[in-house]
Amino acid sequence: MSSEAKTAESYVEKPRTLAELRAEVAAGRTKATDMAASYYDRIAKVNPRLNVYLSLTKERALEQAERVDALAAKGDPLPALAGIPVGIKDVLVMRGAPATAGSKILQGYRPPYDATAVTRLEAAGAVLLGKLNCDEFAMGSSNENSAYGPVRNPVDPERVPGGSSGGSAAAVAANLAVATLGSDTGGSIRQPASFCGVVGVLPTWGRVSRYGLIAFASSLDRVGPFAGNVRDAATLLGVIAGHDPKDATSSAAPVEDYAAESDKPVEGLRIGVPAEYFGEGLDAEVRAAIERGIDSLKAAGCEVKAVSLPATRYAIPTYYLVATAEASANLARFDGVRYGYRSKASETLSAMYRHSRDEGFGAEVKRRILLGTYALSAGYYDAYYLKAQQVRRLLAEEYLRAFAEVDAIVTPTAPTAAFKLGEKTGDPLAMYLADIYTVTASLAGICGVTVPCGATQAGLPVGMQVLAAHLNEGTAFRVARAVEAAQS
Numbered sequence: 001m002s003s004e005a006k007t008a009e010s011y012v013e014k015p016r017t018l019a020e021l022r023a024e025v026a027a028g029r030t031k032a033t034d035m036a037a038s039y040y041d042r043i044a045k046v047n048p049r050l051n052v053y054l055s056l057t058k059e060r061a062l063e064q065a066e067r068v069d070a071l072a073a074k075g076d077p078l079p080a081l082a083g084i085p086v087g088i089k090d091v092l093v094m095r096g097a098p099a100t101a102g103s104k105i106l107q108g109y110r111p112p113y114d115a116t117a118v119t120r121l122e123a124a125g126a127v128l129l130g131k132l133n134c135d136e137f138a139m140g141s142s143n144e145n146s147a148y149g150p151v152r153n154p155v156d157p158e159r160v161p162g163g164s165s166g167g168s169a170a171a172v173a174a175n176l177a178v179a180t181l182g183s184d185t186g187g188s189i190r191q192p193a194s195f196c197g198v199v200g201v202l203p204t205w206g207r208v209s210r211y212g213l214i215a216f217a218s219s220l221d222r223v224g225p226f227a228g229n230v231r232d233a234a235t236l237l238g239v240i241a242g243h244d245p246k247d248a249t250s251s252a253a254p255v256e257d258y259a260a261e262s263d264k265p266v267e268g269l270r271i272g273v274p275a276e277y278f279g280e281g282l283d284a285e286v287r288a289a290i291e292r293g294i295d296s297l298k299a300a301g302c303e304v305k306a307v308s309l310p311a312t313r314y315a316i317p318t319y320y321l322v323a324t325a326e327a328s329a330n331l332a333r334f335d336g337v338r339y340g341y342r343s344k345a346s347e348t349l350s351a352m353y354r355h356s357r358d359e360g361f362g363a364e365v366k367r368r369i370l371l372g373t374y375a376l377s378a379g380y381y382d383a384y385y386l387k388a389q390q391v392r393r394l395l396a397e398e399y400l401r402a403f404a405e406v407d408a409i410v411t412p413t414a415p416t417a418a419f420k421l422g423e424k425t426g427d428p429l430a431m432y433l434a435d436i437y438t439v440t441a442s443l444a445g446i447c448g449v450t451v452p453c454g455a456t457q458a459g460l461p462v463g464m465q466v467l468a469a470h471l472n473e474g475t476a477f478r479v480a481r482a483v484e485a486a487q488s
């Protein structure tokens with residue numbers, strides 16, 4: 001039912017599945033070291049055009065691949081991700097590797113430790129290829145806010161890959177990694193996955209440890225995977241999810257076998273469709289693709305019904321108050337002393353702080369620090385921040401009520417397909433509106449998956465967002481899997 005998501009200068013190449021690759025490594029038909037080398041070859045060819053990787057971690061990757069090959073040679077049982085090449089968004093730290101968060105202010109910073117998600121991937125045998133480009137401090141929806149230049153969309157390099165995890169989405173779409181990690185605060189995994197035609201996962205807040213994630217807005221930040229298909233994304237989530245003593249906010253709830261959950265049929269599941277996500281501003285071709293996706297769920301035996309989420313209309317201002325308020329506090333630590341960039345030309349300590357921050361941060365980050373500081377300031381706190389927290393509560397309650405009646409909710413992931421580079425850079429508000437369908441789940445703390453669901457006439461991918469209640473990732477994967485199955 002989908003037209004193939006490809007345009008004239010396309011770099012799209014679908015990664016092989018985890019199951020295939022792992023079986024080959026286990027049987028000794030493919031060596032993990034050779035697989036890593038071939039990925040580095042492709043990166044050398046394609047990265048100059050797409051700007052997906054900011055740095056490579058070759059030595060560490062090859063050492064890990066050798067360990068996997070040695071295990072395979074002994075005939076030992078292999079872990080879930082044995083030899084699988086994975087890329088990491090540059091907001092997650094890896095010991096000794098550059099961690100820029102897409103910002104000039106972190107230039108030269110090499111953290112002395114690994115993020116928990118990184119540790120868990122490696123413990124499962126993954127080969128970590130390098131660090132992926134993103135919007136500065138994950139603030140953006142197009143990757144154009146990276147201090148290291150934008151990522152280009154592999155489907156059409158004149159278009160944005162989405163953001164802020166643009167590198168993570170583009171890497172999977174162009175087969176520069178089999179899977180990747182990103183972070184999602186208001187849509188940063190889901191929207192780029194949708195723009196690049198890959199699967200992206202928003203885990204429940206607290207499902208994956210944030211230890212080693214450079215903080216943007218802590219009450220919203222989540223770490224999650226991207227992959228070329230739903231089952232692989234589910235496997236990745238299973239590896240990185242779970243309680244972590246290093247993150248007191250991580251959930252102690254048991255981790256399900258998400259891949260097995262995704263295998264279950266969807267017959268009899270109740271699917272909610274909220275009218276608020278199909279109104280003004282939704283591109284007609286995106287709407288048509290999503291409606292076809294909903295039809296395929298009906299055909300698979302789901303019961304589709306309307307649900308109502310009226311507070312959705314307040315979501316963008318609410319998100320941009322909460323996120324900026326938290327960001328203004330989190331980004332106070334970048335002072336020119338503790339990390340990365342320091343301005344050279346300062347006579348006093350306070351001038352050094354000021355100049356380092358002025359020269360180190362980009363325009364969007366400064367805009368958010370100003371907005372957030374204002375929203376938290378005495379006299380405005382009640383009118384803005386407190387009000388936003390109240391609306392947040394309302395949104396969460398609406399979702400709870402809806403999930404009493406349906407198992408999952410489906411919406412478009414974004415109101416349009418990927419837009420052109422430069423199209424929205426002059427208009428921050430237009431850029432913020434690109435997040436209209438993703439920020440609600442972020443504010444409510446619930447989980448979701450975006451899955452490719454057809455394409456526009458021009459061959460640009462469309463993503464369907466499948467949302468589920470807290471800790472119900474298994475259901476979201478199941479529904480996404482059914483939508484995926486209807487595509488071929």
Ligand code: GLN
Nearest residue numbers: 138139140185186187188
């Ligand atoms: N695009 C949204 C923003 O700019 C979301 C970013 C994110 O999820 N990190 O804040």
